[in-house]
Amino acid sequence: MIDLYRFKRELEDLEKKRGRGTELISVYIPPGRPISEVMSHMRQEQSSASNIKSKSTRKNVISALEVIMQRLKLIRKVPENGLVIFAGVVPKNGGGEKMETHLIVPPEPINLYLYHCDSKFYLEPLKEMLKEKEVYGIILLDRREATIALLKGKRFEVLKRLTSGVPGKIKAGGQSSRRFQRLIEQAAYEFLVRIGEHSSRIFMEIPEIKGIIIGGPGPTKEKFFEGDFLHHELKKKVVAVVDTGYTGEDGIRELIDRATGKLQELSIVKQRKLFQRFLKEVVKGTGLATYGVREVMDALEKGLVDTLLISEGLEIKFIRGKCDSCNEKIEGIFMESPKCKCGGNLNIEEERDLVEEMIEKAEATGAEIEVLPEDTEEGAQLKNFGGVAAILRFAG
Numbered sequence: 001m002i003d004l005y006r007f008k009r010e011l012e013d014l015e016k017k018r019g020r021g022t023e024l025i026s027v028y029i030p031p032g033r034p035i036s037e038v039m040s041h042m043r044q045e046q047s048s049a050s051n052i053k054s055k056s057t058r059k060n061v062i063s064a065l066e067v068i069m070q071r072l073k074l075i076r077k078v079p080e081n082g083l084v085i086f087a088g089v090v091p092k093n094g095g096g097e098k099m100e101t102h103l104i105v106p107p108e109p110i111n112l113y114l115y116h117c118d119s120k121f122y123l124e125p126l127k128e129m130l131k132e133k134e135v136y137g138i139i140l141l142d143r144r145e146a147t148i149a150l151l152k153g154k155r156f157e158v159l160k161r162l163t164s165g166v167p168g169k170i171k172a173g174g175q176s177s178r179r180f181q182r183l184i185e186q187a188a189y190e191f192l193v194r195i196g197e198h199s200s201r202i203f204m205e206i207p208e209i210k211g212i213i214i215g216g217p218g219p220t221k222e223k224f225f226e227g228d229f230l231h232h233e234l235k236k237k238v239v240a241v242v243d244t245g246y247t248g249e250d251g252i253r254e255l256i257d258r259a260t261g262k263l264q265e266l267s268i269v270k271q272r273k274l275f276q277r278f279l280k281e282v283v284k285g286t287g288l289a290t291y292g293v294r295e296v297m298d299a300l301e302k303g304l305v306d307t308l309l310i311s312e313g314l315e316i317k318f319i320r321g322k323c324d325s326c327n328e329k330i331e332g333i334f335m336e337s338p339k340c341k342c343g344g345n346l347n348i349e350e351e352r353d354l355v356e357e358m359i360e361k362a363e364a365t366g367a368e369i370e371v372l373p374e375d376t377e378e379g380a381q382l383k384n385f386g387g388v389a390a391i392l393r394f395a396g
């Protein structure tokens with residue numbers, strides 16, 4: 001989750017960059033692609049770039065390709081998830097231009113090879129990965145079969161299929177059929193035990209699972225949920241029990257459709273509760289809540305933070321520099337690039353991303369991190385507190 005947040009910020013940063021002409025290059029390399037092939041493709045692109053009409057665009061495209069090839073020379077093998085390279089000349093903070101290269105190993109495998117040259121970087125396939133950050137366990141069952149699967153965003157992966165061999169109910173009456181019925185019930189019970197054992201073993205090994213969804217046609221799923229079939233740690237993680245018309249993969253699709261709304265609600269509810277708790281502590285003056293960059297940073301440094309609340313898309317930087325026309329010193333915490341009073345540009349001597357630093361400190365001290373979307377009420381309220389707040393373990 002946290003790595004994804006960092007990845008997201010990197011993408012947001014890249015998204016803002018613009019070239020003067022069609023000269024920003026994006027290269028997507030899937031795993032398994034030989035570097036030599038990519039190299040020869042880049043050489044080809046470089047030679048066709050000599051036909052570009054605009055002199056500055058031509059020069060910039062050729063040198064961006066040069067930089068890409070230099071980077072490729074240092075790589076022996078494409079990483080397991082593939083590699084994405086962005087290169088090009090972009091305007092520099094405070095005037096001028098500079099060549100930038102960014103190498104990104106995506107959080108999930110990419111399956112496309114793509115060369116793209118435009119006035120901006122091509123980020124869509126990477127942005128798509130951000131939508132898939134939450135992992136849920138799925139147990140879909142009826143009397144006859146069960147599917148254990150993992151839901152990652154919108155994609156699911158079947159981990160195990162089980163069948164019971166339990167026949168349907170017998171209609172005919174009589175002694176022997178009652179006895180037979182008992183055997184069937186016994187077999188059905190044993191099947192639930194087996195499903196419980198398999199799902200417990202599988203899901204206990206995936207601690208990042210945020211929740212478990214149980215589904216299926218008929219009453220078997222409730223029986224499974226209510227009984228003691230699932231490991232008690234996992235039972236606590238069950239977030240929804242939903243009705244589906246099918247088992248198997250069609251059933252999983254149905255289950256996902258029905259559970260999605262529920263899951264979003266849950267995440268919003270959780271954030272709402274956290275934010276309400278934060279507000280309560282602030283109002284009561286217990287010392288168990290704090291807000292604002294300096295205060296939160298201070299609490300993080302002391303290891304006091306239990307939960308860090310951050311507005312989505314928040315940017316806070318420490319910047320130190322000098323005005324390039326009047327030489328005035330400028331130093332402080334800013335939410336956007338500062339300018340000098342005289343209107344001059346800033347020559348930046350030091351720049352630190354404070355959001356990044358807060359996240360690192362939170363990670364290092366075991367604090368939970370919640371990113372509040374702007375379009376929720378709590379997200380909007382958090383902005384009034386400077387976009388960053390914390391619930392503390394102890395009063396500082």
Ligand SMILES: [Zn+2]
Nearest residue numbers: 323326340342
């Ligand atoms: Zn100035």
